[in-house]
Amino acid sequence: MKCVWVILFLHWSLSGGQEFNMEGPDVPVVAAPGSDIILPCSIKPKASEQSHVSAVDMEVKWSRTDLNSAVVHHYMDKIDKNEDQDPSYRGRTALFKEELQYGNTSLLLKNVKVSDGGQYTCQVDSAHHKDHVSVLLKVEGIGGAPEITVLGTDSGEVFLQCDSKGWWPVPELQWLDSEGAEVPAGVKESHRDDRGFNVRLHLTANSNSTNTYICRVKQGQHVMEEKIDITGIGTSPVVSVVGTDASGGIQLVCETGGWTSEPELQWLDSEEAELPAGCTQSHHDSEGFAGSHRITVCSSDTVFYCRVKQHPRMKSHINIVGIGTSPKIIIEGTDGSGGLRLLCEIKGWRSEPELQWFSGGAQLPAGDKESHRDDEVYTVRRHVTAQGSGTFVCRVKQYPKMEAEITVAAQG
Structure with missing residues (x-):
């Protein structure tokens, strides 16, 4: 027991x-x-x-x-x-x-x-x-290395963006110059997802002071850096309307300049899918390489982008809704003083455009604008009297590259 x-x-x-x-x-x-x-x-x-x-x-x-x-x-x-x-x-x-x-x-x-x-x-x-x-x-999530993106340029300044993803908690993020000194930057942005915190910091870099910039992300003993040399980064692309063709297609041109190496330009649709287009035409001048790229758009899409392939975030866009025909110049005859009376006309514009006359690069005094609206689109006309010989240009003020010209010979 x-x-x-x-x-x-x-x-x-x-x-x-x-x-x-x-x-x-x-x-x-x-x-x-x-x-x-x-x-x-x-x-x-x-x-x-x-x-x-x-x-x-x-x-x-x-x-x-x-x-x-x-x-x-x-x-x-x-x-x-x-x-x-x-x-x-x-x-x-x-x-x-x-x-x-x-x-x-x-x-x-x-x-x-x-x-x-x-x-x-x-x-x-x-x-x-x-x-x-x-x-x-x-x-504690150790995130990815910082990634630097060029957003654009303006008057010698280069707009940079630094991103790093997947951190926990929020890490430090800063911009440094080539000597390792911190550079004043924008306000750090952060947002959280399932992988942790993603951080972003913008910087307006001035190429006159230093050409090398460093983005550093730090959490505890973990430090990661990425650097960029902004030497030779050219201007942000600029999109312009050149004209329209007989089938109603709108002709666009994208231009950039000031690059130390030849830039490559790409056209994208509203979903930012690349469009088939010709090659970038480039030339070299005193400010570096310049590039231009033309495309004629005929689709129902209304928004188009142009970007620099080497820096995909360097891009601009245009909305072609309401763009009518290119200027058309008509000779109407002569006036009593022997001057040649010219008429410039555009049709099919959703909002009322302005027409301007030029000769030798100088704007000419012209007659009053004649405007007529029908079916919610405008037809606009404007006269000028050409005195003497030379080339006379009619231009849409809102789209300066959208123009027509006529050469007038001296009257015998």
């Missing part, structure tokens, strides 16, 4: 009746987004003569202390009971069942999310004793 009592006492002692101490990590557990991590927790017997105590018959509950004790994982009666588990942890947690007999109550957390960072409680309850420990999880 004494043997029976001893056996029962030993079974009770090793399977839930024994008092225990709990152990957890002394430092935060650090994990990267998307990784699998173990949150350490274990129970140890208070009695020094015991090597371990089993948690198989105990209740083990993991919860988020900082989220109103939301249930992360619940084990009881030798099975998982996760009916009340927080939905964000569904399918991502597990205990090491084969290790419970040795007192290991650690939690496996799979596919760590940035929202998983916080304070956790590991609580173990036996029939006669319970205890808990806290575990701090820090989610």
